[in-house]
Amino acid sequence: MDAVYACVVHAAGDLRIEEREAVAPGAGQVAVRIAYGGICGSDLHYYRDGGVGDFKVRQPLVLGHEVVGRISQGTDEFAEGAPVGIHPAAPCGTCAECRRDRRNICAYSNYLGSAARDPHIQGGFVQELIVPVDQVRVLPPGLELRTAVLAEPLSVAIHAVRQAGEGAVDGKRVLVTGAGPIGLLVVAALRQSGAREVVVSDLHETPLTLATQVGATHTVQVGTADWPDEIDVAIEASGTAGGLRTCLERVRRCGTVVQVGSLPGGDTAFAGNVLMTRELTLTGAFRFDHEFDTAIDWLAGGLPVDPIVTHTFPLADAKAAFDLASDRTTASKVLLDLSVGTPR
Incomplete structure (x- = not known):
């Protein structure tokens, strides 16, 4: 893949679909061809307000941390084409909170699509995402990607x-x-x-x-x-x-x-x-850690959550997707389909 497209926020109200150069995975990483991304409340705040709480957009930020897809450049552990979910957090592993198994509140964690750090941690609304192998979970047989995208929330x-x-x-x-x-x-x-x-x-x-x-x-x-x-x-x-x-x-x-x-x-x-x-x-209650694996198991077991996904848009129509996701009278969870065509 020579180039990929991503959904990028530059400031409040300034959302763009931009072409990015494809990057090959390094040691300890895999490439995931993203299928679906769920628009989260934090993504909406970045789009509408230019920040979430005290975290302000100071540079272009690829949004998205609720993403699933298929391995596109794998390893012996992750076969090409395998359906996967992605845990969005990479805690430091050495701070006091990490040592107490409270990694969700690690002050040094890198979280996909977050402006909490400078430089920002780029997110998952990109057609191909390079991610460390320890953040990747192979999905159980029968769990559809469109359902698995709910694992993060x-x-x-x-x-x-x-x-x-x-x-x-x-x-x-x-x-x-x-x-x-x-x-x-x-x-x-x-x-x-x-x-x-x-x-x-x-x-x-x-x-x-x-x-x-x-x-x-x-x-x-x-x-x-x-x-x-x-x-x-x-x-x-x-x-x-x-x-x-x-x-x-x-x-x-x-x-x-x-x-x-x-x-x-x-x-x-x-x-x-x-x-x-x-x-x-x-x-x-802030984010999560081990609960990601529990969520995948519950979804694979048939937890009745399908009604929550109300709309799906191609990446090219991301702005319309974000605008609709802000309308609580009509929409609930709105997905971006990053596998559909090349954005205009």
Whole structure:
């Protein structure tokens, strides 16, 4: 392959399809011909706002970290043509967090499609991606690439559920605020983890319909008063101060709230006195590590998540894909098909 095309953000609102010179894999690397890439909320923030939280775009950035494909230049371990998923994180392996097996919060990690480092870590929305072999997972037989692309965001969801504590959701009533793709995958992960009831709130009707399809037992459109009592655990997936307040106010006394939605950069006001007087536990959930392998196993086992993928666009139409993915009344997870033709 002489050249490849990539989806690159230069600044807020400035998204381009650019030609890049193909690169051969080096020692300890393989080349993956990318088939699908899922547009994540962080990708949308880079496109709309020029940054995610405190991470600002300072140079052209190839977006994307939810990617799957087939080995195009392999090794003895990875045969050419093998379908693979790609773990997007490369932690340092030596810091205190890595030594404690908390590699997802390694301060020195390289993460595909991230502006957290300077120079930025280029992402996976490129037709051929060179990646270290230890980030590659051969997919189980029968797992379609279009489903496997959900492994990365499902890993985020599984990690968020686990942050509530060992067995904390089993047999319990759990609230999820925000029914975007991560919130929907949290719903599926909660049911897989034994949650008895899953209550989901959102501003819009369309994502709440999808929530029911992936396992929610009760939905609440924000602005109504139809709230069940006695929420044991709440998982905040909307990335809004209002969603966090809802979790803190609705969870039972001594309950647990997990923040997985990315809040805006800077300070966020929250109901601190509610946290204090009701002795709540508030914890964060950032990315994932070993959960990636669990996610692949769950998807191969038939976890009911297919409704979450609502639209697929060729790479040439990336801007239209990003614009639609921003419309929560219509779309949920939007995919880029990087295998379709040569971008215009």
